[in-house]
Each structure stands twice: as structure tokens, then as C-alpha cells.
Amino acid sequence: MTRVPIRSSLKSRDSNSTSTDPDLRKRMKDYCRKLVAFMCTQVGVGGLVVGYAIIGAFGFMMIETQSQIPSAVCIRESIRKQYAEELWLSTASNRTINIFDKTTFHMVSNQILRRYQDNFTGDYKNENCSGLTATDLWSFPAAMMFCLSVFTMIGYGTLVPQTPWGKAVTVIYAVLGIPLYVLYFLNMGKVLAQTFRSLYTWLHECTGKRKAGQRIIVPSTACLWVIFGYVLSGSIMFAAWEGWNYLDSAYFCVTSLCKIGMGDLVPGWTHGDLTADSQTKLIINFVYLLLGMGLIAMCYDLMKEDVYVKAREMKEQILEIVDATHYQLEMCCKSEILK
Numbered sequence: 046m047t048r049v050p051i052r053s054s055l056k057s058r059d060s061n062s063t064s065t066d067p068d069l070r071k072r073m074k075d076y077c078r079k080l081v082a083f084m085c086t087q088v089g090v091g092g093l094v095v096g097y098a099i100i101g102a103f104g105f106m107m108i109e110t111q112s113q114i115p116s117a118v119c120i121r122e123s124i125r126k127q128y129a130e131e132l133w134l135s136t137a138s139n140r141t142i143n144i145f146d147k148t149t150f151h152m153v154s155n156q157i158l159r160r161y162q163d164n165f166t167g168d169y170k171n172e173n174c175s176g177l178t179a180t181d182l183w184s185f186p187a188a189m190m191f192c193l194s195v196f197t198m199i200g201y202g203t204l205v206p207q208t209p210w211g212k213a214v215t216v217i218y219a220v221l222g223i224p225l226y227v228l229y230f231l232n233m234g235k236v237l238a239q240t241f242r243s244l245y246t247w248l249h250e251c252t253g254k255r256k257a258g259q260r261i262i263v264p265s266t267a268c269l270w271v272i273f274g275y276v277l278s279g280s281i282m283f284a285a286w287e288g289w290n291y292l293d294s295a296y297f298c299v300t301s302l303c304k305i306g307m308g309d310l311v312p313g314w315t316h317g318d319l320t321a322d323s324q325t326k327l328i329i330n331f332v333y334l335l336l337g338m339g340l341i342a343m344c345y346d347l348m349k350e351d352v353y354v355k356a357r358e359m360k361e362q363i364l365e366i367v368d369a370t371h372y373q374l375e376m377c378c379k380s381e382i383l384k
Contacts, residue, residue: 094229094335097196101218102188108211109183179207186313186327193331196222197338199306234342238350241271241343265351268344275340276302279333283312286326302337 187204194201195218206212246261280294289297289310297310313326 090225090229090232094196094225097222097225098189098192098331101192101195101222102185104214104218105188105191105206105211106183106185108214109206109208110180184324186324186331189331190311190327192218192222193334194306195219196226197304197334198223198226199301199304199334201306201308201311203308203311230338230342233339234346237339237343238346241347262351262354263347265348268347268351271340272344275337279337282333287312298337301334302341 182204190201191204193199195215206215242261242263245263245267249261276295276298279298280291282294283289283297284291284294287294287310293310297312299305300307312330313323
């Protein structure tokens, strides 16, 4: 039997490991490049936005529910009774102040009413008057809507972090999420614009209005009709769900899609009744807003192209008018010289 030297076997193993390491690194780099390239595509960016919202929802749920900040029971009614009794005892029941000293009566009553106003507004802003715990408020759909309102810059304000950690994470989450949303806005606009342009071209071909070699440009009116139809469908849907009138529903859709985010009307969000039905509404509201912003990006891309084509046509018309005017001036000068 032939024996292989130990040193030679170790050298062969080292050579094999060194030869495989560059290949492994090269493969890993290729995989990472392909992953980054896919994430920059339309499908990848859409999935990344949804995944970012899901991860953020679980993170905020974990942060805000562990603190268990007590949600105070609404005490505004007791405050009102307390100050009404104080006002009665200090003014109305005191006949001396009520009848003979009008200046003192106004001064005492104004002081009491001012303290009541300060306490009432402070309790309204800082307390949760629903009696719900942090776990009830920070459900998964509610946290998803909070994350959407952060990185899309809507900012409803119906649900806000109460802990220092939650506020700090919100700042970091917004700084990282806003560029991701901008990338989604641009990419989704291109995809939907290309799809809508193909559909519009197909309709022109079916009607026989398209000429050979003609490039079809989607008019801005078609984009406005798409936005109007989407707002109308959302208005009807939310009016049926929430019992709002159509004006309030349209007001919510427009302010949300335009990222104004008043926060006075949010489907599925009522502090006194966070049922399973309302949680489903929050998820559907999340999908409606995310798709709606994609449609707005599509209309922006199509309208930009329409405006560019019309501006170029206007420029050509102006140049033709200038050339014609210049030609007429030359002819007039020649005729004057001949005379």
C-alpha cells in the first residue's frame, strides 16, 4: 500500500478550499446583484413596500404593547360636573358676589371657566377616552395603517406612539421608508402607465381610429376620468361601510390620495368599537390607498407625456408662425426695393 504524505494531503486540502472560496464568493455576489436588481423592479419594489409595512407593524406592536401605558377612562364628564359645581358655589350661591359685586362675579367665573377650558383640552389631547388598552389599539391592521401613514407622509394622527422608543423608531422608520415609497411611486407609475397606454392603443385599433405608424398619446382627460372613477368607487364603498354621506367619503378619498391626511375621518377607526369588521376595513383601506397612489403615479406619468407632446407641437406651431412672418417681411422688403 502506498502512503500519501500528510503534508501533501494538507496542501491539497488547502488548495481545494482556496479554489472553491473565490467561486463561492463570486456566486454570492451574483446572487446579491440579482436580488438587488429584482428589488429595483416594479414587482420587487411593490413587495418591498408591503414587506416594509408588515415588518414595521410588528415592530410597533411589540414596542407599544410591552410598555402597557394605561389608557385612562374618559373623565371629561366628571370634570364638567366638578367645575359646574365650583362655579355654582363660588358665584350663584353667593348672593353678595352675584348681586352687589358684578366685577368680582365676572372675575371669579372667568377664572373658573378658564381653568375648566385648559383641563378639558388637555385631557382631550393626552388621554384615550375609550378605555381601550394599548394591545387593543395597536392591533396588526391598525399598526399597518400607521406605518402606511408614516412612509407615505399622510399622517392621519388617529394612532400615534406614546413611548419614547416608539417615537424614536418612528423617526428612523420614516427616514428609511420615504425614499422607498418614492421609488415605489416612480416604478409603479411606469408599469401602470405602460399597461394603460397599451390598453388605450388597443381600443384605438379596435375602433379603427389609429393610422399606420401613428403613436398614440393618452390624453390628460382620460387620466382625470380614471382618478375620478377611483375616487367615486372609494366614496361609494366607504359611504356604505361607515354610514358617511358621499361628500364626507369623497373628502376622505381626496385628502388621503393627495396625502393631506386630515385624520378626522378614517374608515374602520372608531375608538369605542374596534371590532373584527373594523380591522378588515383597515386592511382594505391600506390596499385602496396603496393602489390609489400607484394610479396617481400612472396619471402623472401619462399626463407628463401628454404635456410634453403638446408643448412640442406648440413650439413647432410658433416656429412656423415666426418663419411665415419672417418670409412675409422679406417679401415686403424686396417689393419695396424693386419699387
